[in-house]
Amino acid sequence: MSNPHLSQSDASAAGEQVSADDRELQRTGRDLLFALYASLRVLRIYPLENQTVQNALAELDAVGAQTLATEGGISLRYVGDFVFVNDLRLRIDLGSFATYGAVGRALRQHGIGQLDILPGAGVAEWTAFLALLLAEPDPENPFARFVERLGRTTVSHLVPVPESAADVASDPDDAREAAKRTYAQTVAVAREVMSEMRMGRGVSVRRVKRAVQSIVDQVLTNETSITGMTTLRDYDEYTFTHSVNVCIFSVALGKKLGLNKQQLYDLGLGALLHDVGKVRMPLEVINKQGPLTPDERDLMQEHTVEGLLALFDMRGFAEPPLRPMLGVYEHHIKVDGGGYPRSIRPRNPSLFSRIIAVADGFDAATTKRSYQSTPWLPDRVLKEMRDNPARGMDPLVVKAFISMTGIYPVGSVVILDTYELAVVTAASPDPEAFHLPTVRVIYDSMGTPVEPPLTVDLAHPPAGAPPRTIIKTTDPERYGIHVGDYFV
Ligand SMILES: [Fe+2]
Numbered sequence: 001m002s003n004p005h006l007s008q009s010d011a012s013a014a015g016e017q018v019s020a021d022d023r024e025l026q027r028t029g030r031d032l033l034f035a036l037y038a039s040l041r042v043l044r045i046y047p048l049e050n051q052t053v054q055n056a057l058a059e060l061d062a063v064g065a066q067t068l069a070t071e072g073g074i075s076l077r078y079v080g081d082f083v084f085v086n087d088l089r090l091r092i093d094l095g096s097f098a099t100y101g102a103v104g105r106a107l108r109q110h111g112i113g114q115l116d117i118l119p120g121a122g123v124a125e126w127t128a129f130l131a132l133l134l135a136e137p138d139p140e141n142p143f144a145r146f147v148e149r150l151g152r153t154t155v156s157h158l159v160p161v162p163e164s165a166a167d168v169a170s171d172p173d174d175a176r177e178a179a180k181r182t183y184a185q186t187v188a189v190a191r192e193v194m195s196e197m198r199m200g201r202g203v204s205v206r207r208v209k210r211a212v213q214s215i216v217d218q219v220l221t222n223e224t225s226i227t228g229m230t231t232l233r234d235y236d237e238y239t240f241t242h243s244v245n246v247c248i249f250s251v252a253l254g255k256k257l258g259l260n261k262q263q264l265y266d267l268g269l270g271a272l273l274h275d276v277g278k279v280r281m282p283l284e285v286i287n288k289q290g291p292l293t294p295d296e297r298d299l300m301q302e303h304t305v306e307g308l309l310a311l312f313d314m315r316g317f318a319e320p321p322l323r324p325m326l327g328v329y330e331h332h333i334k335v336d337g338g339g340y341p342r343s344i345r346p347r348n349p350s351l352f353s354r355i356i357a358v359a360d361g362f363d364a365a366t367t368k369r370s371y372q373s374t375p376w377l378p379d380r381v382l383k384e385m386r387d388n389p390a391r392g393m394d395p396l397v398v399k400a401f402i403s404m405t406g407i408y409p410v411g412s413v414v415i416l417d418t419y420e421l422a423v424v425t426a427a428s429p430d431p432e433a434f435h436l437p438t439v440r441v442i443y444d445s446m447g448t449p450v451e452p453p454l455t456v457d458l459a460h461p462p463a464g465a466p467p468r469t470i471i472k473t474t475d476p477e478r479y480g481i482h483v484g485d486y487f488v
């Protein structure tokens, strides 16, 4: 039992292993919270021009910048009485508890469970953000109102995340709801942005950035639910759901490959907009049934260059978003230099581009589209990307993708050795058990629907039940199954 008289930091000094990086983050995390607390307190008492207020804000900015320099991005999250900085729980002694609790309360009264701080948040943004925190919260819908007010400021490096999305780990139903909401909102943003561009209107990047940030947050906190959403493929909405799926797969891949949060934001932005150039292509070619003529194919290939130009035209970037731009321009270039657009000099596509290419290839091949009536089964697509060099995928990125999805990706319909039919709902977290995901059994061996479907973790069968294994994947259409139905 722990000694109640020891503060938690003493307890850690007494024996727990804490890495030097974590210790540093513990310190800067506490400094940051304290600076936030101090700024809020003086802002409550004095007018903005007051020197005490200015000093406190300058201190806050300096501490923030110091943490950002080592971490790349900060996410401050409150879960119950705990405070996490970039998923490290801060050890807080009792004496400081009131201080940290006050910051948590200020955020929570606006429905904010997490605050993401990106490089570039300066004194002006902090001032605007804290002023809004001190404003009266909306009694009905505090978070939505806060975001709306924030949208009228120039704040773009301080990103509030609603409590529900920040605190979903415990309840699977909440997790699925949060994922569903984020998915639907992002599809809506993709639809709006693309239709505005098609009409030749200037598009502001702010909404797109917010959507990407919420996808990144969901991938970081709720990966299984949000990747499950990629199975909700809607034939009529292909262009938009495809963009969102490629964004989710890319961000999940980036996470797997160790990218930091800022890099994930950039990657997600490039991925969400990877086909944005298609809005400048004639609709009759995009929606054409049957194969394209060589001329039409040449025209369609222009979507990479058009996409790059479209990003130049977007409003609201402090400077051109070079890494997302490269992703948009290069996502059809193969690792051997083939594909398109053709380069005069041989070039290797950037890591972002290679990630987007894998995410794009997987989603496009597994989805039913107007000109591709038979989608491939997900496991066949993985094998093809891995084993056929002509596809031009980066083998390492494909390997990471397979280790992320398992060999039977979420959404695969499989036949078990018991002759039951099941849908894969989650990859096994155990790399040794790739072939044993969690499934939902929907038909028994006689072909009778199982109501409600039975969820089984194939790697850990329930006591007394026979161990089940997967014999093969099958085509959901043969059974009239809409895979997405098992994820809503
Ligand atoms: Fe494309």
Ligand SMILES: [Fe+2]
Pocket: 242, 246, 274, 275, 360, 364
């Ligand atoms: Fe695409």
